[in-house]
Amino acid sequence: MTQEPNSTDAEASEGEAGGDPQTDAATQAGKLHRQLSARWIVLALLISMLVAANWPLQYSVTVSGGAVWAELPFDFGLRSEEAVRMIDPVEAGWPFRYYIRHSFPDGDAQVQWFGGAIGLNLAIATLFVAIVFLYLRPSERKTNRISLADLLFVVTLIASVMGYWRWQIRQSEADKAISERLSPYGQAMRQTYMPTVLDDLIPTSMRPIWTRTTAVNLQEPSDEQLQLACKLAYLRSLRIGGGQYDNTPLRRLPSMRYLQDVRIAGTELDGETVLALSQCSLLGQLNISHTNIASDALQHFAKLPRLSRLMAMETMIPFQAWQQCDLKNRLDVLVLSRPKTGTDGEIELESWPKLRHLTFQSLDEPLNSRLFAISLNDMPHLEHFGFDSFQFVDLDLRRLPKLEKVHLQYHNTQTRLADNDQMPYYAWIRRCVLKELPVLDSLRFYIRDFESIEMDDCAAMTYLVGTSKIMPGAGDATYDTSISGACTQRVIDQFGKLTGPPLLALRGCDLQNVDFAPLKQNSAVATLDFQYSSLAKKSADEIASLSATTIDLRNATVGVSFVNSLSSQMENLESLLINSDVNAIRVEDKPKLETIIFDQHNKSQITALRLINVPELRSPLVLSPIGNYLHVESAPKLSGLAVLSSLPEVKISGVAGLKWFLGGGEGMNDEAVSEVLKADGLTELTIAYPSASSQTFDRVPDLRSLKQLALPGAALDDELFQQWQLPETLTELDLRDCGLSAATTSHIIARGRWERLLLRGNEIDVRSLSELRNSPSLFELSLSGITINKQVIDAMGPLQSLMKLDLAGATIESGGLASIMDTASFLTEIDLTGASADWSEIDPMIRTNQALKFRLSPVDATVALITRLTVEERLILERDAFETWFQPPAPQLLGYDPRGLPVYADLDRDKGPSEFERPDWSTDFFRPDPDFIAPAGTVGVSAAPVGAGARSAIGRLLQSINFSGAGVDDIDNSNEVDEE
Numbered sequence: 001m002t003q004e005p006n007s008t009d010a011e012a013s014e015g016e017a018g019g020d021p022q023t024d025a026a027t028q029a030g031k032l033h034r035q036l037s038a039r040w041i042v043l044a045l046l047i048s049m050l051v052a053a054n055w056p057l058q059y060s061v062t063v064s065g066g067a068v069w070a071e072l073p074f075d076f077g078l079r080s081e082e083a084v085r086m087i088d089p090v091e092a093g094w095p096f097r098y099y100i101r102h103s104f105p106d107g108d109a110q111v112q113w114f115g116g117a118i119g120l121n122l123a124i125a126t127l128f129v130a131i132v133f134l135y136l137r138p139s140e141r142k143t144n145r146i147s148l149a150d151l152l153f154v155v156t157l158i159a160s161v162m163g164y165w166r167w168q169i170r171q172s173e174a175d176k177a178i179s180e181r182l183s184p185y186g187q188a189m190r191q192t193y194m195p196t197v198l199d200d201l202i203p204t205s206m207r208p209i210w211t212r213t214t215a216v217n218l219q220e221p222s223d224e225q226l227q228l229a230c231k232l233a234y235l236r237s238l239r240i241g242g243g244q245y246d247n248t249p250l251r252r253l254p255s256m257r258y259l260q261d262v263r264i265a266g267t268e269l270d271g272e273t274v275l276a277l278s279q280c281s282l283l284g285q286l287n288i289s290h291t292n293i294a295s296d297a298l299q300h301f302a303k304l305p306r307l308s309r310l311m312a313m314e315t316m317i318p319f320q321a322w323q324q325c326d327l328k329n330r331l332d333v334l335v336l337s338r339p340k341t342g343t344d345g346e347i348e349l350e351s352w353p354k355l356r357h358l359t360f361q362s363l364d365e366p367l368n369s370r371l372f373a374i375s376l377n378d379m380p381h382l383e384h385f386g387f388d389s390f391q392f393v394d395l396d397l398r399r400l401p402k403l404e405k406v407h408l409q410y411h412n413t414q415t416r417l418a419d420n421d422q423m424p425y426y427a428w429i430r431r432c433v434l435k436e437l438p439v440l441d442s443l444r445f446y447i448r449d450f451e452s453i454e455m456d457d458c459a460a461m462t463y464l465v466g467t468s469k470i471m472p473g474a475g476d477a478t479y480d481t482s483i484s485g486a487c488t489q490r491v492i493d494q495f496g497k498l499t500g501p502p503l504l505a506l507r508g509c510d511l512q513n514v515d516f517a518p519l520k521q522n523s524a525v526a527t528l529d530f531q532y533s534s535l536a537k538k539s540a541d542e543i544a545s546l547s548a549t550t551i552d553l554r555n556a557t558v559g560v561s562f563v564n565s566l567s568s569q570m571e572n573l574e575s576l577l578i579n580s581d582v583n584a585i586r587v588e589d590k591p592k593l594e595t596i597i598f599d600q601h602n603k604s605q606i607t608a609l610r611l612i613n614v615p616e617l618r619s620p621l622v623l624s625p626i627g628n629y630l631h632v633e634s635a636p637k638l639s640g641l642a643v644l645s646s647l648p649e650v651k652i653s654g655v656a657g658l659k660w661f662l663g664g665g666e667g668m669n670d671e672a673v674s675e676v677l678k679a680d681g682l683t684e685l686t687i688a689y690p691s692a693s694s695q696t697f698d699r700v701p702d703l704r705s706l707k708q709l710a711l712p713g714a715a716l717d718d719e720l721f722q723q724w725q726l727p728e729t730l731t732e733l734d735l736r737d738c739g740l741s742a743a744t745t746s747h748i749i750a751r752g753r754w755e756r757l758l759l760r761g762n763e764i765d766v767r768s769l770s771e772l773r774n775s776p777s778l779f780e781l782s783l784s785g786i787t788i789n790k791q792v793i794d795a796m797g798p799l800q801s802l803m804k805l806d807l808a809g810a811t812i813e814s815g816g817l818a819s820i821m822d823t824a825s826f827l828t829e830i831d832l833t834g835a836s837a838d839w840s841e842i843d844p845m846i847r848t849n850q851a852l853k854f855r856l857s858p859v860d861a862t863v864a865l866i867t868r869l870t871v872e873e874r875l876i877l878e879r880d881a882f883e884t885w886f887q888p889p890a891p892q893l894l895g896y897d898p899r900g901l902p903v904y905a906d907l908d909r910d911k912g913p914s915e916f917e918r919p920d921w922s923t924d925f926f927r928p929d930p931d932f933i934a935p936a937g938t939v940g941v942s943a944a945p946v947g948a949g950a951r952s953a954i955g956r957l958l959q960s961i962n963f964s965g966a967g968v969d970d971i972d973n974s975n976e977v978d979e980e
Contacts, residue, residue, distance in 0.1 A: 046132055050125045053094035056101070057195040060088040061214065075239065075263060076285050076309055076333075086236055086260055087282075095164060096120050100257055102282060104306065110281060112257065131156060168209040178228045179213045185225055189215035193234060214258075220266075221245060235259055239287070242266035247273040254279040260306075263287035278303050285309035285333070295321035302326035308354075313337035313361065319347035332381070333357040337365075338391045344370040350377040360387040361409040366416050367423055368392060371430065376400060390416060390423060392449065396433040397440075404439050404460075417473040424448075425469035425477050434458055446470075447509065448483050453494050463503035465529070466491045474901060479508030479532055489514050496521045505529030505552075516542040523547045527575075530556050531599075537562050544569035549592070552577040554599035560584045583624070584608040587617075595619045601913045603885055604642075611635050620660070620916045625885055625925065630667075642919050643667070646689075646926050655679060660918045664688030664713075664926030670696045681705055683729075688923035689713030689737075694720070701725050710734035712758070712923050722747050734923065736782060737761035742768075750774070760784035760806060766792045773797035782806035784831075789813035799824045808833040808855075817841035821848060829876065831855040839865055846874065 085105070092099040098117035103109045179188040194202065194210040202210070212234035218225060220243035229238060230249040236258050243266070250273045253259060260282050264273070269291050277286065278300035286307060288297075294316045301307060307330060314337050322328075322336070331354065338360045339345035349358070360374065367390045375396040376385065382400050386407030387393060397403065408427060417423055424446035434440065436457045444465040455461065468480040488509045495504050496518030504525050511533050519525065527550040528543065534557035543551065544565075549572050553563065556579055563578055564586045573590050577597040583605045587593060589612065596619045598604075604622035608629040611617065620640025623630050627645035632638070634654040641658060643650060646665025652672045658679035663672075668690035676687070677699040685706060694717040700709070701724045712734050718741050726733075732755055733748065740748075742763040749757070752774025760782040769792055772778065779801050785808070793816055802824040808831045818841050821827070828851050839861050845852060846868075855876050858866055869875035891904040 042132060043129060046129060047125075050094075050128065054092055054098075054121060054125075056090045056092040056099060057197065058088065058090050059193060060196045060199070061086070061191045061193055062196075062199045075287060076261070076311060087284075089258070093117050093121055095124065095167075097257075110305070128160075165209070172209050172211055175212050175232065175234070178232060179216075181228060182216060182218065182225060185221060186216065186218035188213055188217075189237075215239075215261075217241075217263075219243075223249075226250070230256075233257070237261035239263035240265070240267075251276045253277060254281075256280070258282065260284045261286075263311075264291065266290040268292045274300055277301070281305060283307055285311075287311040288315060289313035289335075289337075291315055293317060295325075298322075298325040298327060302330070307331070309333035311335040313363075319345055322347065323349055328352045329354065331355055335359045335361065338362050338388045339368060339370065339372050341365050341368040342370060343368075344372060346373040346375075348375040348377075349379070350375075352379050352382075354381060355379050356381045357384040358382060358386075359384070359407075359409065360391070361411060362388045362390065363411050364416060365390065366418075367421065379403075387427075389413075389428070392428045392430065394431045395429060397435070397437060398433070399436045400440075401436070401438055403437055404441055406440075406443060413471065417471070419473040421473045422470045422480075425471050426465070426467055434461075437461075447487055447491050447506075448480065450487070450491055450494075453498070455498050455500075458501070461501040463505060463527075463529075464495070464498075464501050465505040465507060466495075466509075467505070468508040476904070481510070483509065485510060485513050492516065493518050495519060495525075498522055500524035503527040503529060505531070506533060508532040510534050511539060512536040514539075516546065519546050526550060527552065532556060534558075535562060537565060540566040541569065549573060550575040550577070553579055553582075554597070555579055558582070580605055582606075585621075586610040587614055588612040590614050591616065593617050595915075596621065597915070601916045604644075604916060604919075607645075611638075614638075618657075620918075622916045622919055625921070640916065640918060642916070642921070644919060644921050644925070646928075652676060658682055660684035662686040662918060662921065664690060664923060665928075666691045668692055673697070674699075677703070679703075684708040684918055686710040686734075686923060687714065688926035689928060701727070703727065704729070706730050708732040708756075710758075710923055711738065712736040712761075713927065714738055716740065718744050726751065731777075732756035734758040735762060736923075737927075746771075754778050755801075756780040758782035758806070760808065770795040770797070772799065777801050780804040780806075783810065784808040785810060787811040787813070788816055790815040790819040793819040793823055796823055800826060802827060804829045804831075806831040807835050810835045812837040814838050815841070817845060821845050825849070827852055829853050829855070833857055833860060835860065846872070 087102045087104060090101040090103070091097050093114075096114075096117035098114045098121060100112040101109055176190070179190055182188050190211050191214045192207050192210050193212050193214070194207075213232045214234055215237035216229050216232065216235060217239040218229060219241045221229070221240060222243075223246050226240070226245050227249045229235075230252045233256070235256055238253075238256075238259060238261070240263060245267070247270050250264070253262070253276045259280055262277065262280065262283060263286075264277075265287055266289070269288070274293070274297050277283070281304070283304050284306050286301065286304075286309070289311055290313065292315075293312065295318060298317065298321060301310070302325060307327070310327065310331055310333070313335060328349075328351070331352070334355060334357070336359070349355075358376070360372070365388075369392050371394060372387075372391050373394040373396070374387065376382070377398045379400050381402055383402045383404065384407060385397075385400075385403055386409050389408040389410050395406070406427060413423075426444040426446050428449065429445045430449055430451050432443070432445070432453045434443070434453070434455045438457065439460045440458050441460050442463050442465070443461075444467060447466040447468055450466065468483050469477055470480045471477045488506065488511060491506060492514055499522060502525065504519075504522070504527070507529065508531075511530065512535060516539065525546065525548050528546065528548045529552040531552055532555045535553075537559060540562050549570075551566060551570070551573070554577050558579065560582055563576075563582050564584070567573060567576060567587045567590065571590075572592055574592050575595045575597065576587075576593070577599075580598045580600055585596065585606060585608070587596070588610070591613070593614050594616045596617065604624045606621065606623055607627045609621060609623050609627070610629070610631045611621075611633065612631065613634045615634065615636055617635050618637045618639050620638065620642075622642040623645055625644040627643065627647065630643055630647060631651040632641065632653070632655060633651065636654055637657045638655050639657060640660045641652075641655065641663070642661070643663035647667040650663070650667035650672050653675045655675060656678050658676065659681055660683060661676050661679070663676075664687055668687050670692045673687060673690060673692040673696045676685070677696075680703065682703050683705050685700075685703065685708070688710065689712060692714070694715045697711065697714060697716060698720065700711075704727045706727045707729050709730055709732070713736070716735070716738050718739075721740065722744050731753060734756070735748070736758050737760065740762040742765040745759050745762050745764050746768035748759070749768045750771045752771065754775040755777045757775070757778060758780070761784065764783060764786050766786055766788055769783070769788075772781070773796070778799055781802060781804070784806055788810065790813070803826060805820070805824065805827060812835060817837055820830070821844070827849065830852065833855050834857070842854075842861075842865060853874050853876050854869055856866060856869065866875065894903045894905055896902055
């Protein structure tokens with residue numbers, strides 16, 4: 001009997017089969033609608049991505065590959081400040097560039113369209129859209145099943161991304177392989193080239209795929225190397241120098257989309273290569289030096305829309321062709337060659353509206369005495385004009401409103417000049433016309449062949465220099481002594497016809513027999529410069545009658561009488577610059593004189609100084625250690641005065657403007673010291689071993705700006721000194737040999753804040769030394785003649801700044817020297833002259849402090865110790881300061897030139913300080929002979945050194961000779977003094 005199925009089971013089976021047909025239909029319709037919506041959304045996203053990938057983006061060179069790019073004198077700069085500015089483009093197109101736009105600073109732009117790239121990109125985009133469109137078509141298949149179409153879509157998507165990535169890597173690798181093959185024969189610069197927006201997003205590890213070779217510099221390349229270089233698609237700069245190669249690869253230059261800089265020099269170029277160069281639309285600078293290019297090529301180069309820099313040295317283009325070429329309205333930099341040696345030439349350039357830089361140079365031509373006439377007119381933007389220093393020229397410069405200087409080119413001077421030859425150091429000019437050059441500031445020229453100069457409307461011209469300076473083939477630059485007086489007179493005659501400039505100079509000339517009268521016509525001259533020239537005394541009268549207020553005689557050959565005669569006659573003298581060999585100065589009643597300048601201020605040679613009524617003089621002056629006369633009166637603005645010689649009499653008054661003073665000896669009496677102390681602005685004051693009484697120094701506490709005070713050997717009132725309120729600014733104090741009591745020195749030490757404290761020759765209570773803790777910056781200390789032990793030294797506390805310690809004549813008990821090293825671990829100098837100590841303790845000091853040096857005499861310590869210190873260069877042996885003062889500085893060896901000759905630093909260029917600084921002269925040189933009667937209470941130091949001046953044999957000899965010579969008062973009437 002057949003059993004009927006259960007109704008419940010039937011319903012369940014019916015539900016599994018799909019349920020209600022109406023419900024299934026609605027569900028299926030919703031599913032298809034969602035698929036259709038997703039299809040259009042994905043297509044919209046895909047199209048948006050393709051549009052974004054093909055949207056114009058700014059590209060830039062963001063990371064350098066680290067290559068060293070040499071800048072050469074015969075080429076335009078590429079990485080220097082004066083280099084051409086490479087233009088980064090805006091590009092569009094993926095995977096192929098269809099649009100490249102270069103925007104230039106002047107507002108112009110150049111756009112390149114590539115139709116083939118547009119077609120390929122559209123085809124690739126259409127293919128992607130079609131694949132996605134077909135893949136996302138509505139279907140009724142189960143969503144949990146992976147079909148063959150799914151697999152093909154995923155594989156295609158991954159393959160597209162990876163293929164593009166691999167394509168980029170292969171391009172980078174191929175570019176790198178070419179660069180590596182070219183590098184041994186020149187230079188190749190590789191740089192990262194990518195959209196600017198990705199610069200901060202792309203990690204360093206992924207940047208190599210965007211690295212391309214952007215610049216190549218090849219020297220004498222082969223055909224293969226040239227072909228490889230022309231395959232580099234991203235080249236911005238292609239530079240080729242020399243070589244015999246086939247020009248055919250160069251015909252691809254117009255296809256290089258980024259090429260902006262080309263150098264093809266030192267070879268022969270055919271017509272097709274010239275035509276190819278003229279079709280490089282982005283080319284901004286071009287170097288065709290040392291080629292067979294003729295004048296007909298200029299019309300081709302004039303077609304280059306962006307060409308602004310051209311270098312055409314040693315070509316076949318005649319000078320006359322440049323004025324007629326169409327490039328005159330476009331170039332801003334032009335570099336040409338000068339005539340070949342043995343030939344002359346003439347060039348006239350007029351109305352070049354954009355030209356900014358113009359040079360006529362040569363790299364290998366020797367000296368050319370044939371004339372090259374250069375005429376430049378109406379160039380509103382010309383800022384730089386120069387020519388080869390080996391060329392003899394005529395200059396005619398008119399209406400150049402931005403030209404500031406005429407430059408000389410010094411290329412390969414040592415190889416172009418024979419050992420027995422010589423060349424002018426400055427411009428070798430015959431005739432010169434300078435008109436309407438409002439910013440030209442100066443001109444220097446060689447005088448031997450000079451004939452004439454015209455100058456008009458040169459408002460900024462500050463100086464005009466004629467010189468005989470020459471550069472020999474071997475050795476340092478010097479002055480030509482063979483130039484006749486007629487040449488020099490011709491220059492003076494021409495200077496007299498001008499109006500200005502404020503400074504006229506004739507350097508290195510023989511002016512002893514010239515007539516300066518023509519200069520009276522040029523009333524605009526304020527300064528006359530005769531450096532390194534020779535002048536006779538009679539010339540002083542002529543020069544004094546001119547309008548100049550400043551006379552420069554530095555390094556000039558003149559006598560003392562010349563300087564003093566000149567200064568006495570020039571009522572309006574404002575500045576006097578003189579030779580350091582002049583050792584006597586007499587200046588009186590000069591109300592406008594502001595400065596007295598020497599050719600160097602390192603060490604003064606002045607032995608006689610007389611200044612009276614010079615109210616504006618501010619230059620500090622120094623009387624040398626062998627000086628014999630000083631009279632300074634009514635010089636209220638004099639900023640500094642040093643009297644290094646211990647004179648029996650000095651006259652000082654009216655010097656209230658002093659900022660520093662150094663002097664000493666018997667001549668520093670009550671009157672002189674009182675005048676010095678009237679200078680309220682003194683910051684550094686040294687009066688050593690004076691003859692002035694104690695009351696004279698009562699005004700010292702009123703000098704509230706003092707930073708350094710040295711009164712060694714002064715007769716100070718012990719009780720009054722304790723009442724002095726020393727200035728807060730005072731940090732350095734030297735009171736050696738003043739005979740102060742222990743109470744006074746204790747008061748001084750307790751004040752604290754000392755940086756330099758010298759108390760030798762005074763009573764010192766060792767218990768007060770613990771107060772040195774209040775001077776943490778103390779770097780020099782003198783405590784000669786005391787008795788100290790370990791406990792006293794330890795009580796002084798750590799003196800980490802102390803570098804110099806004077807314990808001459810002191811008694812140092814056992815353990816004291818070791819304790820000194822613990823207290824002052826940075827000590828570099830210790831004076832133990834005449835001291836009593838346990839010398840065995842010096843050995844640990846030597847071992848623990850390698851920088852420490854000692855002052856000891858042979859009678860102070862054992863022979864073994866003295867020998868050891870001498871061998872290890874730890875014993876201080878001073879040379880006679882008188883000897884070193886007058887010894888000229890040794891020239892500094894800089895190296896050797898290509899011929900093996902030594903090259904020394906030019907001492908004349910080492911200007912040193914601009915004025916005399918306070919000399920570093922020891923006050924010991926003012927200490928009198930041992931039979932000197934010291935101030936009452938002075939503590940004698942056993943075996944202490946006598947005055948350095950008393951010790952110096954050469955010093956005493958020089959002083960005796962100098963005192964026997966003529967003084968500053970009678971030099972004007974003695975012709976024999978110059979000979980002395």
